[in-house]
Structures are given as structure tokens and as C-alpha cells.
Amino acid sequence: MKIVVDAFGGDHSPEEVIKGVSLALNKEQGFSIVLTGKKETIQALMQEYGCDKERVEIVDAPEVITNDDTPTLALRQKTNSSLVKCFDILNASEDAKSMVTAGSTGAALTGAVLMLKRIKGILRPGLAPLLPAIKNKNQVMLIDCGAIADPKPQNLVQFAKMGSAFMKAVAKVENPRVGLLSNGSEDSKGNERNKEAFELLKQADINFLGNLEGRDIISGDYDVVVADGFSGNIALKACEGTALGIFKLIKDGIMKGGLRAKLGYLLLKSVFKQIKTKMDYNDNGGAVLLGLKKIVIKSHGSSKAKSICASILQAKQMVDAKVVEKIEEVIEIESSRQD
């Protein structure tokens, strides 16, 4: 199995990406890496970080797509960019079933949607991060958090089915509990789109628990939270902003609290560290774009080696768990019923 990695995507690329590749290769067997980007730089960094050359192939790509580029334009013009090369390899090689990039989200999403094949029957793919659940060690899939700002109710139903299939296959959740993110938990809540989606979800062949509020996303009461990409994105970042904000307030309080507070901090340091690790979903891998024939993992733009490594191992896990095939099965049943 080959995992394609965009060596020049992300704020800390290429250094942290190559370091992350090296970490992943040391950690697990059973896969090789294809790195796209400036060949000489990659070779030098591989040397520096002691990256296993036997398991890495380099595809030269002299151009880089940045966050300042307009996605559609950049994808058309920078055909020799590290990102576009990833898509090319996925299209050309049967054995390359997944890719990881920490580059521009806009370009990665647009590129994947335009250049990669969709699973038959899927209207639009959805971008899905895995978030930590507060009350247990589970993860919660939030789908979609930015692939489509104005989805149709049918898109939401497909997100629910794909998320459900994913959580069964990868997280081994027997009967994933699916909720629809809304402005209240009562059945009558929702905007026009959600009200329509609610009725469709009730009839779908999933374990649909109904509407949920923003406060319950990471509660642990749901395995899959379905949202339109606009409010899903807002919710995700609101959670992130609040978590960072509270940690900042704690830090400020400790700094201003004198010796007493500093001593308290030392005693609680391991507790804080555990919580930070739990809440920092970026460190636990990236968001997966579901609905395509290949697995695309979008790591956070600020990803460091640890996070890139996690994304690579996540990609391997998803291919091993046959996520694409499982989604194909679910969607095929749907299409055959409609025939």
C-alpha cells in the first residue's frame, strides 16, 4: 500500500512533513510513502531526519500552492505543484489508495472534488474531522465541516450514511448513533434544509437519534454528528476557540496568581497535559474527505511532525478497514432500492 504525502503543504512544511513521514515509517510496517515536492530539498531533509529510503519514492514537483492562491486558479495553473501531483498519483496508481496534505484547505478540497473520482451515487463528498468525546475515550465524527456551504437535504443524508459506515469500519462502533446538528434538540427544530433532512434521516437505514444542540457535539452521546458545511465549520471552530480561550485564561491566571498559583499549577500539570492532549484533535490526525474512491486526509495547516505521522497512520488504518468499499456497499444498497 502506498500513501501519498504532500511534502510542501502546511505552515511547517517541508521540514515537519518529512519528520512526520520518518516517524510513521519507524512506527509501522506494511506501507510505503510517495512524497511530492522539490526533489532535492526532500532528499536533503530525508537524510537529515534519517528517513528510511527503501520505503519512500519521491515525485518531483517544483511548484507550491499556498493559502494566498485562489484554489481553482492555482489548481489549473500550478499543475506541477506538490498538491496536484498527489491527485495525479492517486489517479494513476491502483496501489495509491490514500493521501495526506496539510496545505491549503480550499485547494485540497476543490482539487479532490474536481480531480478525483467520486464513489458511484455520491452527490458530494464531506469533510469530517474526528473530535474527542468528553465523557469517554470515543471519537465523534463531525461531517461536514466545510466541503459544501449550501448542501441539499440529500447531501446530509449521504453524510450520515458515510459517517455511519466509517465509524463501523474504522472505530468498530457496532451501531453508530447519528445526530443532526440543529438549533435545538426537539424534532421541530431546524432551518428549512434541516427540517427536510430530518424527515429523510428518519427513514434512512441508520441509527438516527434526532436533532442535537451545539453543546452536545462532543458530549459522547453521538458517534456521528451531521451538519451542513457552513454551520459545521462554525461549530468546530467555536469548540476550538473556546478550548484555546480557556487554556489561555488558566495560563494567565497562573501567571498573575503568584507563587501559590504556580505551585498549584505544578501539582496539576499532568492533569492539564492530559486534557490538552485529549482536546487537541489536530494532534490525533486530520479530517478525512469521505465520498471519493480514494482516501484524502487534510491535516491542520499548523501540523507538526506528530500530527503528520498520525494522519499517515490514520490513512493506513482507513485503507486497511476498507472504508471506501464499505461506503460503496451502503450507497449501492440505497441506489438499488431507489431503482
Added chain:
Amino acid sequence: MKIVVDAFGGDHSPEEVIKGVSLALNKEQGFSIVLTGKKETIQALMQEYGCDKERVEIVDAPEVITNDDTPTLALRQKTNSSLVKCFDILNASEDAKSMVTAGSTGAALTGAVLMLKRIKGILRPGLAPLLPAIKNKNQVMLIDCGAIADPKPQNLVQFAKMGSAFMKAVAKVENPRVGLLSNGSEDSKGNERNKEAFELLKQADINFLGNLEGRDIISGDYDVVVADGFSGNIALKACEGTALGIFKLIKDGIMKGGLRAKLGYLLLKSVFKQIKTKMDYNDNGGAVLLGLKKIVIKSHGSSKAKSICASILQAKQMVDAKVVEKIEEVIEIESSRQD
């Protein structure tokens, strides 16, 4: 000035409401209270909590609207409810310029919209809580967080103008910084509604800073955050859920962390308390419904006396600051320009 208070709204009513009224009366002069609800119960509780009888008028209302009632139906059928009586008093008395309820949000919103007069030119009112800013002592107004799930772009522009007028009048912010909540901070982000609203906001007579992400709502970089009621509600509750979740994790960590962690907690207790007080916007009053000729404050359903007291004093402050008149001015300018 009379402030009308729904004595039978909220999970802890009527006890905590009467206690809150008593607190508010002790704290400030210059206003009186009209309490609606079961007269005898109110009288007994006023006696118990030492409530100043001279400054309280009771309007008997034997019925109660609960969270289990369907708002529109309950408003029509329970005309003798404590909530409907509040609206009646606001409509009948010139001197009653504001009301406070901790009852059903659905019924309070629907009732206010249906039964109270709107400010001339306002298409729809917006529900606006005041949130704590992380980096300073400011408050951030989030408007709307649930009054309309599917607003038109023009509604968002009016929310921006009302929020701006409010922050000028009440929080004394000279030139309130207004942002549009979106799925990214770039100008090109947004769903169809927001993209249209963005263009209108650029031309509006406010200090519009552009789109903001969910993570920046409570950053302190904005005074007014404009949102559609659907994603505004989701964002608000996502912030709330994350804050509660982190406090729970800290508590669990301390409980499991043995003596060392417990000692650490004792030393940091005052820091935690400060943060909890700062983050708990419910304790700092309620959400205000802007766009009506009277001020309606919706306290959290779980409000206790302290929160009811804060909402009452907030209502007084808003009437003193002539919020309704200030909004009328802004909207009048708008209408006259369009003529």
C-alpha cells in the same frame, strides 16, 4: 420605570425569581417591579425573601406556559399565563418599558414577536446574548442566536445595525467592531445568504471588519458578531458545551489525581473560580431581544436568583441608555435614505 418580571418562568421559578427580584430591589433604586403569576404564591414568597412591597405590583396570572407546551398554541390558549400577562402589561403601560422571563425560549420569542410592537422599519427582531471576551473585560454581542433560523441578508444587516447601536448606547463602545460569522475569515467565504449580506454590510454605515471564524467569536476582536439564528445558536451552544466539558475534565482529573492533584486544586481554586465566573455568561444576565418597541430579556431557563437579578438590572440599564430610541434613530436614517 416599571420592569415586568415573569414570576413563573424558568426551571427554578417562582422561588429563585422572587429571590432575584428582592436582590435587584436591594441593589438599585429608580425602578419598580411588576410580577406576573399566581398571586398568593408570589405574596408568600415575597414575605419569605423580604421583598420590598412598596416597589412591587402583582398581576395575577393563574396559568403557566412550560417547555412542554407548543409555543403558538400555548400563547393562544393560555391567555392568563404569567408570560402572556407580561406582554399585555408592556402593551398597556407606557411606563413598562422592559420585561424579564426565564421561561420557554420558544414561547417568549414567538410571543414577543406576535404580541409586541416592532420598531418601525425593523423586519424581524434578533435574540442577542452578551458573551465574555477572552482577552479583555469587554462583552461581545452575538446577534442572532435563535430568533430566525432562515433570515434574509437584509435581516443580518439590521442585526448589525441594532447590535452596533446597542454596544454604543449600553457598553459605551465608541465605534463597535462588527463581524459576520462565517466558515472562514476571507471575504470570499460564506454560504449564499452570507455572501449577499457581506456586500450589503460593506456598504452599511457601521464599522464592518468582514467575516470571522467560529474561533474568533469570543476573542475580543469584535464587539458585535452577526449570525443567522441557526448557526448563531449552534455556535453559542458549542462554546457553552466546550467550556462545560473542559471544566468537567479538569474536575475528573482532580478527583482521580490523588492528594497531589487535590492540593493543586486548592491552590488554584481562586483562578478556576474567576474563569468560571467570566465564562458563565448566564450569570451575567440574559439575552436581549432587539428590534421591538420594548426591551425583552430572556434569562437562561436554569436561572437562579443571581442571574434574575442581573437580568433585571440589565433591563434597567438598557432603558436608561435609551436602546430602543437609539435603534429607532439608526433605522430611521436607513429608511429616509431609501426614500
